[in-house]
Every structure is written in C-alpha cells, then in structure tokens.
Amino acid sequence: MIKEITVKKLNTASFISQKVREIQKAVGGGTAINALSGGVDSSVVTMLGHKALGKRLKTVFVQNGLMREGEPQRVAALFRKLGVKVEIVNARKEFFAALKGITDPEEKREAITQTFYKKVFGRIIKKSKAKFLLQGTILTDVDETIAGIKRQHNVFEQLGIDPQKAFGYRILEPLIQLRKDGVRKVGKAIGLPAELFERIPFPGPALSARVIGEATPQRIETVRKATALVERLLKGTKAFQYMAILHEDRVTGMRNGKRDFGQQIEIRCWDSVDARVATPTNLSFKTLRKLSDEIIRSVPGIVSVTYNIATKPPSTIEAV
Ligand code: XMP
Numbered sequence: 001m002i003k004e005i006t007v008k009k010l011n012t013a014s015f016i017s018q019k020v021r022e023i024q025k026a027v028g029g030g031t032a033i034n035a036l037s038g039g040v041d042s043s044v045v046t047m048l049g050h051k052a053l054g055k056r057l058k059t060v061f062v063q064n065g066l067m068r069e070g071e072p073q074r075v076a077a078l079f080r081k082l083g084v085k086v087e088i089v090n091a092r093k094e095f096f097a098a099l100k101g102i103t104d105p106e107e108k109r110e111a112i113t114q115t116f117y118k119k120v121f122g123r124i125i126k127k128s129k130a131k132f133l134l135q136g137t138i139l140t141d142v143d144e145t146i147a148g149i150k151r152q153h154n155v156f157e158q159l160g161i162d163p164q165k166a167f168g169y170r171i172l173e174p175l176i177q178l179r180k181d182g183v184r185k186v187g188k189a190i191g192l193p194a195e196l197f198e199r200i201p202f203p204g205p206a207l208s209a210r211v212i213g214e215a216t217p218q219r220i221e222t223v224r225k226a227t228a229l230v231e232r233l234l235k236g237t238k239a240f241q242y243m244a245i246l247h248e249d250r251v252t253g254m255r256n257g258k259r260d261f262g263q264q265i266e267i268r269c270w271d272s273v274d275a276r277v278a279t280p281t282n283l284s285f286k287t288l289r290k291l292s293d294e295i296i297r298s299v300p301g302i303v304s305v306t307y308n309i310a311t312k313p314p315s316t317i318e319a320v
Contacts, residue, residue: 004139005177012189016048019174023052026172027132031056033125034134035116036086037067038075039202041136041175044183047190048174049134050084058128059084062120064112065092066206066220069228078196091120099208099215103248105320106151108215112205113153117167125169133163137173138183140275150316153204179274200231200241201275201317209318213248222246225299226265233291239281240272244295245319253303262303265295269307270317278312 005015023032034049036042036059049057059079063072076086098111121133141152145159156163156171163171175183180201187197208215210223226244234242247264254260267288272278292305308315 002139002142002176004179005182007179007181007185010178010182010185012186015186016051016190019048020052023049023134023172023174026170027053027056030132031058031128031130032132032134032172033058033060033121033128033130035121036061036075036079037202037204037206038071038078038196038199039136040180040183040187040197040199041138043136043192043196043199044187044190045134045136045174046079046084047082047187047192050082051190057134058087058130060087060089060124062116063088063090063092064095064116064120064206065217066095066208066215068202068207068231069224078193081193082191089120089124091115094119096215096217101214103213108208108320109151109153109205112208113151116153116204117163121169122167130169132170132172134172134174136175136183138175139177139179142176143276144316150318179276181274200239203318205320209320210243211246212319219246222263222299222301223265226295226302229294229298230267230291233287233294234269234283237269237281237283239269240275240278241317242267242269242281243318251304255303260303263301264304264306265299265302266306266308266319267291268317268319270312272312272317275317278315278317280307280309280311283307 034046036046046059061072072088079086095115098115102108102111137154142155142158144150145152145155184197203209207220207223211219223246230242230244245266250261253262269281270278271281288307295305296302
C-alpha cells in the first residue's frame with residue numbers, strides 16, 4: 001500500500017531533500033537514465049534526478065511520433081536553460097510499427113508500453129550501462145490501473161510485474177506518493193519555470209490516447225493539428241486539462257457544394273483538482289464556436305466538432 005502525501009501535508013523542501021537522498025542511495029556510484037516527456041511529472045523527476053546525480057543522470061526525450069507540435073525541441077531548449085542536457089532519441093518508426101492495425105484501447109496502451117520499456121529503453125539502457133530508470137509515476141496512475149479503469153503505461157510493480165525481470169533494469173518512482181497538485185508544488189519549489197509546472201497534464205501514450213481506433217501517422221497528424229488549436233485557444237481558461245479527440249465514426253458533411261463523408265473531432269475541457277473526478281468546464285458558446293470554426297478551417301478532413309459535457313465518472317479524462 002502506497003502512503004499518500006496530500007498537498008496539505010506536503011513540505012516541499014523536506015520532500016525534495018529526502019527524494020534526492022533516496023535516489024543517491026539507490027543509484028550509488030552508478031548512473032541512471034530518465035525519460036523526459038515535457039509533462040509536469042517527468043519534468044519534476046528530471047530536476048530531482050539532476051539534483052541527486054548531476055552528470056550521472058542521462059536525460060532522454062523519446063520522440064515517439066505521438067507528441068504535440070514542436071515538443072521535443074521546445075522541451076530540450078527549456079531544460080538547457082536549467083542546465084540539463086536532453087538527448088532526443090528518434091523512435092517514431094518503431095512506435096508506428098507497434099501501433100499498426102491496433103484499435104483496442106488496452107492493446108494500444110500495451111503496444112506503447114512494450115515499445116517504450118522493452119525495445120527503446122532496453123536498448124538505451126544497455127548501451128549506457130545504467131541500471132536505473134527514473135520515472136514520474138504518480139498515485140492517480142497507480143489507482144486507476146489497480147481499479148482496472150485504465151492500464152496506465154507506466155505502472156508495473158502494483159500489477160505484479162518486476163521491471164528487472166521484464167526489462168532488465170530497475171525503475172525508481174520518486175513521485176509515487178503524490179497527486180498532480182502535489183507534483184506542481186514540488187515543481188515550483190525545485191525551480192521549474194511556470195510554463196512547465198503549470199502545464200496541463202499530458203498522458204504517457206501521448207496522442208495515441210486521443211485517437212479512437214488505429215493510430216496511423218496521418219490520424220495522429222490530424223489530432224496533433226487540432227490539439228495545437230485547442231491548446232492555443234483554451235490557454236487562458238483556468239481549466240485542469242483540455243484536448244482534442246479524433247473519432248473513428250465518419251459523418252456526412254458538405255464542402256464546396258459536394259458531399260464530404262468526413263471525420264469528427266471531440267473537444268474536452270475539464271475542471272478538476274487531481275484528475276480523480278472531473279467536470280466539463282462551462283465554456284462560453286462563443287469560445288466553442290471559435291474552436292469549431294478554426295478546427296474546420298485548418299484541420300483537413302474534419303466536418304464535425306462536438307464538446308463533451310459528461311462528467312468523470314462515468315467518463316474518463318482521456319478517451320482511450
Ligand atoms: P483518465 O483518462 O484515466 O486520466 O481519466 C487521468 C489523468 O491521467 C492522465 N493519463 C495518463 N498519464 N500515463 C500517464 O502518465 C497514461 O497512460 C495515462 N492515461 C491518462 C490523463 O491525461 C489525466 O490527466
């Protein structure tokens with residue numbers, strides 16, 4: 001049973017020094033790797049690992065082809081300013097090959113997990129001789145996986161999987177007692193810029209969690225364009241998280257006076273504290289229309305835009 005540290009009880013200074021000590025103790029004189037995705041959790045882990053190990057921590061950004069627009073370069077530049085060198089590893093082809101033909105949500109998550117941990121990280125770790133992978137699993141990831149709601153891509157031990165046996169390295173999870181609000185507080189205290197610690201959450205399986213049905217390069221590109229628009233237009237809201245989802249069903253639309261059997265984008269925008277429960281944000285109709293107009297104008301193939309008004313539960317935040 002993992003003991004939760006609520007945001008109220010969290011003392012960021014002692015949390016940081018304790019985790020730094022724990023990382024140093026586990027890694028000893030060796031080296032560790034960490035996977036930075038640019039999300040809040042992995043950004044905080046990067047800083048903790050950097051504080052603990054300095055140059056003995058190798059930080060990699062895996063470009064899986066499923067990331068948001070311009071993300072690897074943006075994240076690497078932000079961390080460069082903080083004194084952390086980030087190596088971008090291109091594994092786009094491997095991820096799309098693993099996702100080919102898969103439509104089931106759990107199979108999709110499993111394909112990402114295997115490609116990420118076994119293939120890509122297996123290779124990086126072998127080459128570097130590191131024995132540890134530092135990652136930003138948080139308590140909500142574990143809860144949802146154990147409850148059988150969603151197999152989060154980064155949860156192993158609680159499912160009886162030993163990463164050492166399955167992948168050949170140990171995984172350290174310094175944030176596992178925290179929820180998102182606690183992680184943000186640590187992020188602020190450890191010196192991350194606001195654009196990182198205030199960032200809306202982004203799931204490990206990345207945009208493949210936002211494509212219903214097969215995640216092909218073309219369908220990912222469609223949802224990537226819509227995501228950029230939704231993030232730009234909703235940035236000013238204080239919402240917990242917002243996203244675009246590409247549906248599998250097609251609907252009849254019309255373009256230039258002709259029938260266009262096109263695709264549908266669903267917009268979701270959530271109010272939440274820690275992602276356990278969430279309600280749709282009360283966006284103005286003007287904002288919704290603007291989102292729709294811009295998506296239809298600039299995302300090829302879209303003829304329908306909807307806004308999700310269901311709560312979590314029974315909905316979940318991501319669609320897959
Ligand atoms: P759901 O969709 O389960 O999401 O309501 C709860 C929160 O977790 C994020 N999420 C993930 N994060 N790996 C992650 O690291 C995953 O596999 C994953 N799935 C969902 C989601 O964006 C939301 O903030």
